[in-house]
Amino acid sequence: MNRTELVDLISEKAELTKAAAARALDAVLEGVAGSLQKGDPVVLVNFGTFTIKQRAAREGRNPSTGEKIKISAAKVVGFKAGKALKDAVKEEAK
Numbered sequence: 001m002n003r004t005e006l007v008d009l010i011s012e013k014a015e016l017t018k019a020a021a022a023r024a025l026d027a028v029l030e031g032v033a034g035s036l037q038k039g040d041p042v043v044l045v046n047f048g049t050f051t052i053k054q055r056a057a058r059e060g061r062n063p064s065t066g067e068k069i070k071i072s073a074a075k076v077v078g079f080k081a082g083k084a085l086k087d088a089v090k091e092e093a094k
Contacts, residue, residue, distance in 0.1 A: 046084035
């Protein structure tokens with residue numbers, strides 16, 4: 001599903017115009033990003049939790065040359081699915 005399809009779904013389910021659904025989606029995404037930028041987790045009960053994780057610096061290899069390279073430490077976004085989301089996906093797999 002891409003952004004356009006998600007806006008269409010929100011518009012249909014919430015009985016909103018597509019413009020209002022797009023603004024609502026943008027507001028949610030800005031809220032999630034803003035919270036994560038501050039280092040705060042975003043917990044959506046029955047859906048999942050977004051967190052910031054620290055990835056340690058490490059040594060890697062350039063795949064084309066095989067040369068060793070240093071990969072810097074980085075902050076990355078993590079997501080852990082909630083029980084309801086896991087169950088919904090599990091049901092679809094059957």
